[in-house]
Amino acid sequence: MNEQTLFELLQQQGVSRRGFLKYCTALTSLMALPASMIPTVAHALESARRPSVIWLSFQECTGCAESLLRSHSPTIEGLIFDHISLDYQHTLQAAAGDAAEHAREQAIKDNYGKYLVVVDGSIPLADPGYSTIAGMSNLDMLNETLTGAAAVIAVGTCSAYGGLPQADPNPTGAVSVSSLVKDKPVINVPGCPPIPTVITGVLAHYLTFGSIPELDSLGRPKVFYGQSIHDRCYRRPFYDKGLFAETFDDEGAKKGWCLYRLGCKGPMTYNACATLKWNQQTSWPVESGHGCLGCSEPDFWDAGSFYNALSIPDGDYTRAAGYAVATGVVLGAAVGFTNQKTKATAAAQHTNVTVDDFSLNKKNK
Amino acid sequence: MNNEAFSSLEGISVQVENPELETGNFQSILMEIKFSLEQLLEQKKSHIIDLRAMPWSPGEEHKLEKYLGKGEVHIELDALGKSTFYETSYSGIWVVTHYSEDGAVIAKAIEITYMPEMVFSQDEEIKDSLERFEKL
Numbered sequence: 095m096n097e098q099t100l101f102e103l104l105q106q107q108g109v110s111r112r113g114f115l116k117y118c119t120a121l122t123s124l125m126a127l128p129a130s131m132i133p134t135v136a137h138a139l140e141s142a143r144r145p146s147v148i149w150l151s152f153q154e155c156t157g158c159a160e161s162l163l164r165s166h167s168p169t170i171e172g173l174i175f176d177h178i179s180l181d182y183q184h185t186l187q188a189a190a191g192d193a194a195e196h197a198r199e200q201a202i203k204d205n206y207g208k209y210l211v212v213v214d215g216s217i218p219l220a221d222p223g224y225s226t227i228a229g230m231s232n233l234d235m236l237n238e239t240l241t242g243a244a245a246v247i248a249v250g251t252c253s254a255y256g257g258l259p260q261a262d263p264n265p266t267g268a269v270s271v272s273s274l275v276k277d278k279p280v281i282n283v284p285g286c287p288p289i290p291t292v293i294t295g296v297l298a299h300y301l302t303f304g305s306i307p308e309l310d311s312l313g314r315p316k317v318f319y320g321q322s323i324h325d326r327c328y329r330r331p332f333y334d335k336g337l338f339a340e341t342f343d344d345e346g347a348k349k350g351w352c353l354y355r356l357g358c359k360g361p362m363t364y365n366a367c368a369t370l371k372w373n374q375q376t377s378w379p380v381e382s383g384h385g386c387l388g389c390s391e392p393d394f395w396d397a398g399s400f401y402n403a404l405s406i407p408d409g410d411y412t413r414a415a416g417y418a419v420a421t422g423v424v425l426g427a428a429v430g431f432t433n434q435k436t437k438a439t440a441a442a443q444h445t446n447v448t449v450d451d452f453s454l455n456k457k458n459k
Numbered sequence: 460m461n462n463e464a465f466s467s468l469e470g471i472s473v474q475v476e477n478p479e480l481e482t483g484n485f486q487s488i489l490m491e492i493k494f495s496l497e498q499l500l501e502q503k504k505s506h507i508i509d510l511r512a513m514p515w516s517p518g519e520e521h522k523l524e525k526y527l528g529k530g531e532v533h534i535e536l537d538a539l540g541k542s543t544f545y546e547t548s549y550s551g552i553w554v555v556t557h558y559s560e561d562g563a564v565i566a567k568a569i570e571i572t573y574m575p576e577m578v579f580s581q582d583e584e585i586k587d588s589l590e591r592f593e594k595l
């Protein structure tokens with residue numbers, strides 16, 4: 095761990111007190127904490143030290159790292175990145191081969207008991223040869239790196255829940271980090287990819303308070319994953335009135351009606367897209383006219399077509415919609431529950447997307 | 460990524476196409492502001508509403524800003540990128556926007572206060588000024 099405090103580091107860079115307060119304000123907002131916490135955050139950051147971070151990439155597409163690194167810089171995300179000591183990340187570091195591996199070993203030794211491990215990608219158990227780094231299997235590297243770790247952050251749905259590699263028929267025997275790690279705190283930051291501000295928000299929480307945020311039953315920080323997409327969706331009033339777009343270019347779609355019948359998985363998906371949005375808060379999938387795919391939930395690849403509404407299996411939306419007018423909120427919860435069930439059925443039957451799913455004439459189905 | 464392109468999107472005023480398409484947050488924020496103004500007058504207590512913490516439909520946030528209007532005071536700060544503070548046409552209600560060095564919005568809030576805290580000169584730096592003067 096670097097002995098310099100974050101505040102000292104900022105001062106050295108010529109950042110004024112106001113600049114520091116601005117940094118704390120943005121960070122407080124980023125961590126989804128109430129603005130009344132700004133002085134507490136400032137106080138904590140005055141003595142916070144830079145944590146060492148070892149980032150391991152296993153069976154992944156690099157989309158999660160890209161989400162974070164390409165987000166925009168220099169911004170608050172960039173600053174967070176400057177203020178952790180990223181001691182190993184094989185895609186980014188200049189060193190390769192043995193030198194890179196030595197950097198990892200050195201970071202473990204120097205920061206034993208205090209460093210954070212970030213993992214993106216799942217771990218193949220069917221045959222270790224499916225994914226190796228410097229001749230070492232992903233499982234061995236994870237176990238070795240975890241020995242002195244304070245906590246693990248599983249970034250992305252592959253790392254958190256198995257994701258795409260684990261999708262049926264799971265040829266590599268892919269598993270999540272949390273299914274392997276039982277003796278360290280695991281923070282799941284799912285999403286395909288996760289929202290960059292959520293990744294940095296979790297890092298910021300550790301950096302600021304030296305602890306991990308409160309988690310839900312699936313290991314996700316409640317501040318970001320505590321509410322469903324559906325509960326925070328601005329199209330919700332249409333759902334409650336039973337007004338649904340039927341195709342991507344009908345009158346309903348143009349008027350911004352609910353995308354539920356076009357397959358939106360918002361009711362069963364817990365993520366922060368509806369508030370934090372994407373691309374520097376420019377927009378988010380539902381605002382751009384496409385339903386939520388449910389990417390922050392376990393097994394979302396096996397939950398049937400992205401374009402089928404899963405909740406009312408026989409396609410009797412009219413009844414559901416009529417019901418929704420009276421009890422929108424209650425139905426929202428019920429829909430979530432039915433969705434879980436239907437999702438399991440879809441997963442068991444492993445339905446593939448067909449061209450018919452795009453015809454979207456669901457009323458007559 | 461061209462960040463300029465993104466920050467220039469700010470300049471485009473978005474019209475709410477469908478008034479039905481509103482979250483209801485506009486109304487609830489006005490209520491929160493009214494309550495906070497009472498608190499400011501009676502208890503001298505400031506309040507910050509983080510605009511990033513709630514969902515908005517397209518154009519709704521813009522509608523709120525338009526509704527509050529612009530008042531007499533406009534302050535610009537240059538620390539880790541630009542920040543703007545302006546009092547709205549309602550005294551005691553400020554809109555505070557923090558930008559990164561490349562012009563992207565990193566935080567935005569409505570502050571119900573006499574003057575946003577960050578605008579004041581900061582003790583630590585006043586001490587530093589004094590030391591510099593003593594060395595003269």
Ligand code: SF4
Binds near residue numbers: 325360385386
């Ligand atoms: S179903 Fe989807 S589009 Fe409709 S209100 Fe819920 S999240 Fe929004």
Ligand code: SF4
Binds near residue numbers: 367380389390
């Ligand atoms: S809207 Fe849904 S599918 Fe899209 S990124 Fe957010 S959680 Fe994932």
